Amino acid sequence: MPRSFAPAPRRETVVHQGQPLDYTLVFRARRTIGFAVRPDGTVHVSAPAGVPAAWVAQQVLKRADWIRQHLAEFAARPAPAPSRRYEAGAPHHYLGRPLALRLAEGPRPAVAATADELLVAYPAPHTPARTEAVLLAWYARQAPALFAAALARVWPVFDGLGLRRPTLYVRPMRTRWGSCTPTTARIRLSPDLVRAAPGCLDYVLLHECCHLQVPDHSAAFYALQTRLLPDWEHWKQELNALPK
Template sequence: MPRSFSAAPRREILLYRNQTLHYTLVFRSRRTIGFAVRPDGSVHISAPAGTSPEWVAQQVLRKADWILKHQETFAARPAPPPSRRYEAGSPHFYQGQPYALRFIEARQPSVALEGHELVLSSPAPPTEAQAEALLHAWYARQARPLFAESLARVWPRFAEFNLTRPTLAVRQMRTRWGSCTPRTARIRLSPELVRARPECLDYVLLHECCHLLVGDHSKAFYDLQTRLLPDWERWKAELNALPK
């Protein structure tokens, strides 16, 4: 079997319309040239062995608009939120405010807010998984009264529609903040919402209440949501920026 050819990568630079294009070039045993723009904005080009860097540069210039467009698209994407850690001093949110984790020894496991700290008590130092489970259970216990308070704030906006007041349920969900079953007027909300500011919680609840009137995410749905909560995009963005 013949060995495939692959030279060491080269760093190349071109000037295109007063913009500098950096790319990594590698020559391989292939027939066509390949272009790739990665999420970090870096450009990687695979060219057929035997072609010259000058020929590749001409192809890059022809593809420059495509490259710049993809770089702009990736640059416009929001940075992923940081992941949560469960160690002493790590920040965790409750109603939009950060609290530092502190661990103390106690006979019974519990969680309590003390000043600017979330104090986790347990008979022995908890593992990260145990601390996570303890904190999630505490969030779930806080959720029901906070959700009821949110409904009291949000529901008057729907008075004109003469709807049946929905019932609320706390439900852990992997990929959603909430869901709605219009037929039974039942709304399920993630206990993770107690980590966000009340305005973010109100946005999610209002979103689900809008589904009592419009079941899909059509233009009619978003027109209704915008009429009832004009700045909903602000609260959605803040909610999605919370550490995962």
């Protein structure tokens, strides 16, 4: 029995409020029409096989406001932060300052930050994986003192709330900057935060301290965070712009 093939996707355009709205149309074995707006700004429409393209265009116009809204939301999102590289000359951050990575041979792993360079030394051969391991271990060693200093800056704004002063822990995290257990007043912070400007570190620590008062991310939580740090959104954006 010969195999049947669905028609190839086709580019279509409708005019909505005087502006063209492009979309990719594909006919499939389905009963209803489906719409998808993707982060790259493309619009995809899946329609039941056999319906006229003109009917599909009418349905696109009916959903045009919804499509425009999602396109605007994707367009407003910040560009993804670049990835870190571990070869000589690559930019790396320490306390918010971008420094050029410099590799050197040394009898044992060592890292030093200068005005414009981050010097990483260890016995040859040099590889990106070994450089990364040495640098991340150095970040973890710097973290306790930097985090303690941040708590000394942040904690005074919580005076009068009757909260238990938290205990800080350094904990590598893949998907978050920090976490808090309100019942034990334990706050865990990623050593990667030493790459960020002190204001970013203070924002993350204040965010976690706010959970001592409000455990969830309710409106009450954000009201407290905004009262204690009115420009927290600025620091959040700066933090999220760091290379991953």
